[in-house]
Amino acid sequence: MAEPPNLDPLAMWRDMLGQWERGVNSVANQAMGSDEFSRAMHQMTAVGLRLQQTVGEVVGKSLEALNLPTRNDLISINERLSRIEARLDEIATAAPAPKPAVPRPPRTRRPPSA
């Protein structure tokens, strides 16, 4: 016997939402899988990167003129600090990791079927 039609408007709305989501995802995935999409996406990214590079250079020169440190200066200082940290890590790595402070339960557990 055929199922009676479901006339619950909210159930119909939920079904439609699911169908809309699947449909949009499917169409968008097809479009995004094309060469054209990939080319356009990377053209836009390249414009953004060029802009970011240009703004970075202009801001860097302005900061330099004002005798203030640039982002690259701060990164250089961080790199020096990282090298010091790395050296400390090497020393810490040479020593074994600290043992747990609290005693651990015995490691004698067997699987339930054993």
Place this chain on the structure above:
Amino acid sequence: MADNAALDIGAFASRIQEETQRAVQRAVKGVGYFTSPAPAMGVTPKDLVRARGPARLYHYRPTEDELYRVPVLLVMATTNRGYILDLAPGQSFIGFLLGRGYDVFMLEWEAPRPEEKNLDLGDYALDFVAQAAEDVKAQTGEADFSIIGYCAGGMLSVIYAAVNPGLGLKNLVVFTTPVDFQQMELFANWADKRFFDVDRMVDTLGNIPPEVIYTSFDLLRPAARVAAQARLWDNMWNDEFVKSYRMFDRWGVDALALAGGYFRQVVRELFWENRLANNTLVLRGHRVDLGRITMPFLHVQAEHDHIVPRAASQPLIGLVGSLEKEELVLKGGHVSIAAGGNAVRRMWPAVDRFLAERSV
């Protein structure tokens, strides 16, 4: 006939009443939604063993009186926070493992700092994972251990296992782990070398910002966010649904930046040249031959994984050299296989079944 009509009218009236109550609750709880903080996640008690660069190794406090001899090291994906495996009591993979008697460690990641932009795959797989493995052995006093790797964490784990077959790795479990990157169709298309100048991107940005990672995951299902918000409104009366939505939504947007060197290598050597699947990846002078993985191996895939499609992860089982190897395909998606109802019912017990008898 008249009885049926009366029944239908009765059912319709009760439906109207139910929806009216829900509409009121939506309004009341909707206000609460916008004025209350997100639920706390990742709260299982743990101790930090080592913090080095972007790597964080944690040791979870046991909840059982007797543990399996072999400890477990979880290796998290590099793109997201580890608390997806420790969402809330009853929804925590870590809590589940502790309750089954495992001694649990997790290697997770912080965003790399600007000066760490040159960290690459070799640093992650052969330095940070290797260091964590040695720390686990030192902490527990055991010579061997198991690894469970999630997504890119699984990829780092198989690379580590292939290069270091004799260092005590007793069992290897990975889930939703990509190996054939040319089968990750949309990502592979977006990384097409005819159009994508990865060097320019990395040289300009240093590290790849989390917004790029988050947006690229979101683009795989562009309608999902709008539909999810409509469903949130529909279920605003349901506290459990709202709590679950908030946890997964917060985790989803809490993506991590990727080290520029790592990103460049993944694009060039994995997407463009598919070196992991071809066994031609060379890191720090070591060829990564997955055939050298010989310990018991379990690979869990998600049937509806839209981030790492099955075609991208399925070749792994054939590439590893283990004699004892199993592949499981479970219902669920990339995230729900690890956390949520599907995980609780399917994935977690499967991992326990595999590891228990091999952890004594």
